[in-house]
Amino acid sequence: MADASHASYLPPILTFCAGAVVAVPLFRRFGLSAVLGYLAAGIAIGPSLLAVVKDPDAIRGTAEIGVVLLLFLVGLELQPARLYSMRRDILGSGLAQMVLSAGVIGGIAWHLGLSPGGAVAVGLALALSATSIALQLLEERGDGAERYGRRCFSVLLFQDIAIAPMLAVLPLLATTGVANDENAVQALAGLGLALLAVAALVFAGRYALNPFFRLLAKSGAREVMTAAALLVVLGAALVMEKVGLSMAMGAFLAGVLLADSHFRHELEADIEPFRGVLLGLFFMAVGMSIDLKLVLDNALLLALAAPALVLFKIAVAAAILRASCSTWTEAIRAGALLSPAGEFAFVLLPMAASLGLLSEHHGAIATALAALSMLIGPILAKLIDAWLLARAAPPEEIEEDFSGTTPSVLVIGFGRFGQVVTQALLLQHIDVTVIDSDVERIRSAAKFGFKIYYGDGTRLDVLRAAGAGKARIVCICVDNREAALRIVEMAKAEFPTVRLHARAFDRVHAIDLMRADVDFQMRETFESALGFSRVTLEGLGLDYEEASLVIENVRERDAQRMEIQFSEGIAAGLQKVPRVSPEPLVKPKAKSKALSQETREVIEDGGAEVAVGGVGEPAE
Structure with missing residues (x-):
């Protein structure tokens, strides 16, 4: 015993x-x-x-x-x-x-x-x-x-x-x-x-x-x-x-x-x-x-x-x-x-x-x-x-003027995405605080003149200590989809007045973030791919305005489809873990043509799959 x-x-x-x-x-x-x-x-x-x-x-x-x-x-x-x-x-x-x-x-x-x-x-x-x-x-x-x-x-x-x-x-x-x-x-x-x-x-x-x-x-x-x-x-x-x-x-x-x-x-x-x-x-x-x-x-x-x-x-x-x-x-x-x-x-x-x-x-x-x-x-x-406090005279009501104030932004994750995000903030002399758990990224961030803190952004105590509750906007730029969703859930519960902007990996992640009620989300490659497409169209003879109209049309169609998938479910009828297949936003004028026997076999093998995705975004 x-x-x-x-x-x-x-x-x-x-x-x-x-x-x-x-x-x-x-x-x-x-x-x-x-x-x-x-x-x-x-x-x-x-x-x-x-x-x-x-x-x-x-x-x-x-x-x-x-x-x-x-x-x-x-x-x-x-x-x-x-x-x-x-x-x-x-x-x-x-x-x-x-x-x-x-x-x-x-x-x-x-x-x-x-x-x-x-x-x-x-x-x-x-x-x-x-x-x-x-x-x-x-x-x-x-x-x-x-x-x-x-x-x-x-x-x-x-x-x-x-x-x-x-x-x-x-x-x-x-x-x-x-x-x-x-x-x-x-x-x-x-x-x-x-x-x-x-x-x-x-x-x-x-x-x-x-x-x-x-x-x-x-x-x-x-x-x-x-x-x-x-x-x-x-x-x-x-x-x-x-x-x-x-x-x-x-x-x-x-x-x-x-x-x-x-x-x-x-x-x-x-x-x-x-x-x-x-x-x-x-x-x-x-x-x-x-x-x-x-x-x-x-x-x-x-x-x-x-x-x-x-x-x-x-x-x-x-x-x-x-x-x-x-x-x-x-x-x-x-x-x-x-x-x-x-x-x-x-x-x-x-x-x-x-x-x-x-x-x-x-x-x-x-x-x-x-x-x-x-x-x-x-x-x-x-x-x-x-x-x-009871005997103190009530303060005079003064019309607040925020024209001279500098908004504060907390950026969680200072990888390739977070670094680009902070460039614009730096140009406007906006007060930025960066959290990252990678020592080399911390050293890189030191060159920007931001407030930089080593820590795990998925920990509530670290977010509190870094001033998340006092920030105007929290930018979630981490390169981990589960971590991003976890940060959103914590921030929504603990800091309800703070705006949340989140980096999304793909369409599935973007819809998950929308369901978590972020104020803004963006797929990390979507806008850059559209910009790439616009320049390609210009290279084929369209002028800038014509190419931009085409790109805007694609963006609007994608937003409409995103809203439908947000409401009705992106993976209806699929397996428990969804995969998003690329799907055109408009009906193609011609049928796809395989240029080799191997390609034809690959297309025929995958023909039974149901396409429910967005513009060129397979799930990772």
């Missing part, structure tokens, strides 16, 4: 999945954030209630990978040039928020009886904001690109950068006397090592990562690309952790270094499923860490302190952002997102307790306060956002 221990990992996995499946849809049903659903599920299955999971710390290390992957995806959206343009918000607003919040919170903690070192630790820990919650709420609102969303992210980024100095400061606060000099030397050595590691990561990202992914892409194995993406993200995070920086900072840096890569959207599509699951697990771990007995024993203190902390952080962040030229509405919305305590509070507070800066009781109170702020913060942010 099989050893039951082999299945021992299933109960906790099933527990987490069940908690998420029940809690998150329930909270979303009432218009609340998914983050609250995860937190509530964590409280329910944690040691304070059902005790299905008795040790939250055992899973927090794994769950923190969700935060790591989140920061990597954020980095992918920030090209180095864009990151440089945010430097004033990062160093200005971020530094001001951290200094003011930590100073006031630490001062209150010291006044309540904590030691100076403990007060600094509590001030730093509670001044941090929850990157995962803020970015998740921005994603749910679709406001990541809004001005207040960008400024909010700048503050969060400064906080992530500040984690390393914080981790170095706490051991220094825990020592006195001669040991201070030794610890100062160790701290400086650690800082030098961290800078060296960052430089090495930047060098590797600039000169090694793109060739590395290009080599793997040639193998054609999608699972290898997924493994490579995880290797890069988690490897960068581990290196940063080993030198005293945060894992999230390492992942973010890896994302920034790959932000200009052609493989960016493929990496984003590969990482996204892991990020969503593990980030949800992280929120559940935070919920499990809330000790309800401790909360009840200190109910009055926490009932006053948690809302006060959240409101104070909103006020500080809003005042700083308002002073730096944001509107009050933007400043308050950003401040509400920054109000919950950060994920690294659960790293700094236990570390401060282990160093003797905090007593066990004080450390537990501060940890519970941080967790409760993560529970209260999203609710308050939701209420504030609804209030601000």
Whole structure:
């Protein structure tokens, strides 16, 4: 009989999945954030209630990978040039928020009886904001690109950068006397090592990562690309952790270094499923860490302190952002997102307790306060956002003028057909994005100045990541009929407002695309063959106008027959897999004549076949 221990990992996995499946849809049903659903599920299955999971710390290390992957995806959206343009918000607003919040919170903690070192630790820990919650709420609102969303992210980024100095400061606060000099030397050595590691990561990202992914892409194995993406993200995070920086900072840096890569959207599509699951697990771990007995024993203190902390952080962040030229509405919305305590509070507070800066009781109170702020913060942010939007004056109706805008086109497949299609778009300076899974074609497309992304166009996550939902037209130019139909079906279901133009191989494929409700389809050789015929007619003595009339007549007859076959079926009475035989659009004046015995035998053998096709287009 099989050893039951082999299945021992299933109960906790099933527990987490069940908690998420029940809690998150329930909270979303009432218009609340998914983050609250995860937190509530964590409280329910944690040691304070059902005790299905008795040790939250055992899973927090794994769950923190969700935060790591989140920061990597954020980095992918920030090209180095864009990151440089945010430097004033990062160093200005971020530094001001951290200094003011930590100073006031630490001062209150010291006044309540904590030691100076403990007060600094509590001030730093509670001044941090929850990157995962803020970015998740921005994603749910679709406001990541809004001005207040960008400024909010700048503050969060400064906080992530500040984690390393914080981790170095706490051991220094825990020592006195001669040991201070030794610890100062160790701290400086650690800082030098961290800078060296960052430089090495930047060098590797600039000169090694793109060739590395290009080599793997040639193998054609999608699972290898997924493994490579995880290797890069988690490897960068581990290196940063080993030198005293945060894992999230390492992942973010890896994302920034790959932000200009052609493989960016493929990496984003590969990482996204892991990020969503593990980030949800992280929120559940935070919920499990809330000790309800401790909360009840200190109910009055926490009932006053948690809302006060959240409101104070909103006020500080809003005042700083308002002073730096944001509107009050933007400043308050950003401040509400920054109000919950950060994920690294659960790293700094236990570390401060282990160093003797905090007593066990004080450390537990501060940890519970941080967790409760993560529970209260999203609710308050939701209420504030609804209030601000409700009282905002309705926007003036302005007549839209699209004369100066550039339409966007997503071209899937950059083979011989796609390359010709994009030539005309290039002449009109139209914004074009190209998706292809062939490395050589990606290199060719780089010469056109388009946005080019390596990826499989038949994957919905790749289409989403490449912006299919925001494109005006999606041109499906792949050289695989099944793949083209699959893309059409997905795009129709997921992006109903986007026009779809598809390349058809032959008559059967064209009718299949018509039935899939594409906006436009064209057989890849039909128009070129008609053009060839027109020039041939001119060579036989017809002038251009006469030849063009003949060709137009052929085109109209073909369209009429196509409509009949679309309505009544192209393969009525034939085998299950249809073959389309060439058929003239008008009755020939003379009977065909075989010029050799072999030809005559071939014609007689095929005479019983029924011709149902179009102009010279046998099925392939």
